[in-house]
Amino acid sequence: MSQKEIIEEIQRLKKEKNAVILAHNYQREEIQEVADIIGDSLDLSRKAQNIEKDIIVFAGVKFMAETAKILSPEKKVLLPHPDATCEMADMVTREDVIRLKKEHPDAQVVCYVNTYADVKAECDICCTSRNAANVVKSLEAEEIIFIPDRNLANYVQKQVPEKKIIPFDGYCYVHDELITVKDVILQKEKHKDAPVITHPEAREEVLKISDYVASTNGMIKVIKEVDAKEFIIATEIDMTTRLKREFPDKTFYPASKNAICRGMKTITLESIYRSLKDEVYEITLPDEIIKKAKDAILKMIAIS
């Protein structure tokens, strides 16, 4: 089938099966084209709750599809490719959280949304990169176990010095390893008037030379508010694709062309077509896990 035929089939199957396609901001251009909603991990799941559809095809990574399932358990949630995983979420297990809770009995546990449902089920409250500091501030405990991103944990510690953050040693290889200080400096030299916006999963030394630190949807907000025509974007490369759609008259330079998330890029038009046609790969979670994980997510939503 040609690309045009695949797109037509996707549109036909969407109607026939009463399905919706959600795509994360890091998805390829052609996926953003066929998506009904594009956004960050949490916004997509929240929006999915209010859509009157039977099937959600989640063009993102597994923890995001799980979050949609947790918030809309009555819907069929499909992940188009079984290898669409987040390597940071893969770093922490439920057993790690149980062990940390034993080691720090007075601490409360905050888990980044980039975790699997069984890990969320062991935590007190969830957070995203957008609301992490506020979530930590809202807790009574003085000690906070922060799972799994050490860079986000460090960023939050700076904003909430009154608490002691106990970080887990996880990280995102895209932000931690593939966006370096050298990359950002090179782009700053090339584009002297362009402010740098960086995702908080990046290392502290990269954040220090950035003008703004923001989640993916937070970046859109910054660009709306800042009077500049061009920006350097320090996050996954296809965020610039997303930003070009949103702001066609502005120019965006990726801080590093190597910043590619392997899990996100397993999703193609073909895999979306197959997912809709064969209704694979369905996200299923035990009721007990859904209940506990939902609790952690709803607590976060309540204070956001």
Ligand code: 13P
């Ligand atoms: P956002 O929640 O900011 O979209 O980030 C998700 C993510 O995986 C960043 O690498």
Ligand code: SF4
């Ligand atoms: Fe996970 Fe990093 Fe990919 Fe985001 S960019 S989904 S944190 S591996």
